[in-house]
Amino acid sequence: MIEVEHLSKIYASTPAIQDVTFNVEAGEILGFLGPNGAGKTTTMRILAGYLPASSGTARIAGYDVHENSMAVRGKIGYLPETPPLYPEMTVEGFLHFVAGIKGIAAGDRNSKVNSAIARCNLEEKRKILIRKLSKGFRQRVGIAQAIVHDPPAIILDEPTVGLDPRQIIDVRNLIKSLAGDRTIILSTHILPEVSMTCSRVAIINRGSIVAINTPENLMAQLAGGGGYELEINGNPIELQKLLQLLPGVSLVEIADNVEGLPPDRFLIRIVSEAGLEPGRDIAAVTVGAGIGLHEMRRTRATLEDVFLELTTREMGSGEEGVGSRE
Numbered sequence: 001m002i003e004v005e006h007l008s009k010i011y012a013s014t015p016a017i018q019d020v021t022f023n024v025e026a027g028e029i030l031g032f033l034g035p036n037g038a039g040k041t042t043t044m045r046i047l048a049g050y051l052p053a054s055s056g057t058a059r060i061a062g063y064d065v066h067e068n069s070m071a072v073r074g075k076i077g078y079l080p081e082t083p084p085l086y087p088e089m090t091v092e093g094f095l096h097f098v099a100g101i102k103g104i105a106a107g108d109r110n111s112k113v114n115s116a117i118a119r120c121n122l123e124e125k126r127k128i129l130i131r132k133l134s135k136g137f138r139q140r141v142g143i144a145q146a147i148v149h150d151p152p153a154i155i156l157d158e159p160t161v162g163l164d165p166r167q168i169i170d171v172r173n174l175i176k177s178l179a180g181d182r183t184i185i186l187s188t189h190i191l192p193e194v195s196m197t198c199s200r201v202a203i204i205n206r207g208s209i210v211a212i213n214t215p216e217n218l219m220a221q222l223a224g225g226g227g228y229e230l231e232i233n234g235n236p237i238e239l240q241k242l243l244q245l246l247p248g249v250s251l252v253e254i255a256d257n258v259e260g261l262p263p264d265r266f267l268i269r270i271v272s273e274a275g276l277e278p279g280r281d282i283a284a285v286t287v288g289a290g291i292g293l294h295e296m297r298r299t300r301a302t303l304e305d306v307f308l309e310l311t312t313r314e315m316g317s318g319e320e321g322v323g324s325r326e
């Protein structure tokens with residue numbers, strides 16, 4: 001549904017994105033995750049046909065975004081970072097106005113507007129002036145204007161920025177409810193947003209895609225990300241020396257300042273080598289050394305670990321990333 005190939009954009013002499021390539025299948029929600037300034041908005045604006053690329057191509061439902069920008073606008077709904085709302089219009093009046101701009105025939109506008117209002121749970125606000133709405137409701141109006149012409153693809157740029165926690169949950173649920181037959185790209189710099197909403201995530205850093213995969217696979221592929229935590233009483237330094245000798249153990253740390261830990265106990269964090277499970281040996285060595293083992297649990301890499309690993313890595317030091325590039 002969305003095919004992006006070798007897309008680059010250079011502003012004056014500053015490259016904003018470089019050689020960005022990815023596909024989004026019909027019905028998928030792709031999270032476009034990256035720190036501030038990574039190039040998310042630039043990519044979204046090119047896809048929506050609002051900004052020309054310096055090189056490369058992007059197609060939506062088979063149409064080139066540059067060569068067929070009018071056809072593309074009919075296939076795509078776009079919510080920019082700051083939604084283009086008219087505060088002095090009512091919700092319903094504004095959506096009628098947008099439906100007209102988007103070329104919906106006059107006879108179809110009522111049903112399209114009503115359907116967008118229903119999908120975005122705006123029934124009770126339809127006659128209210130937009131300036132009187134809370135930010136959460138305004139964001140829903142922004143999403144309603146993006147979907148009023150019932151496009152098969154939707155691009156949402158940072159849709160939950162500035163919302164309170166309740167509004168964030170509402171907007172995320174709304175986004176999930178729009179999926180199904182529609183293809184959605186959701187740009188965000190908020191990690192939980194992608195794990196809660198998206199089936200796949202592309203991580204962009206300094207203008208380049210560094211990984212693209214399901215959140216689960218990204219976490220599973222992070223080398224050495226898994227490990228164990230032990231709560232012990234006994235000599236932690238002695239145990240650390242013994243555990244460091246075990247095959248499959250790459251790092252043993254004694255944790256500082258752990259809240260809620262009784263004064264005679266220590267927390268040991270162990271990072272294991274990818275694909276190895278030294279848990280049995282760890283338990284046996286600990287008990288064999290006469291150390292009290294109060295608790296032992298597995299720890300797994302989180303999406304946050306993956307994100308930090310990929311976005312804090314220095315340029316030019318094995319930049320390939322953990323996901324499969326498309």
Ligand SMILES: Nc1ncnc2c1ncn2[C@@H]1O[C@H](COP(=O)(O)OP(=O)(O)OP(=O)(O)O)[C@@H](O)[C@H]1O
Nearest residue numbers: 011014016034035036037038039040041042043189
């Ligand atoms: N109009 C412009 N002129 C010059 N440089 C720009 C322009 N727009 C963006 N940039 C630069 O391009 C890079 C990518 O910006 P972009 O807004 O796409 O990032 P982003 O990931 O959306 O960031 P944020 O989350 O902060 O919005 C940044 O270095 C930014 O400073």
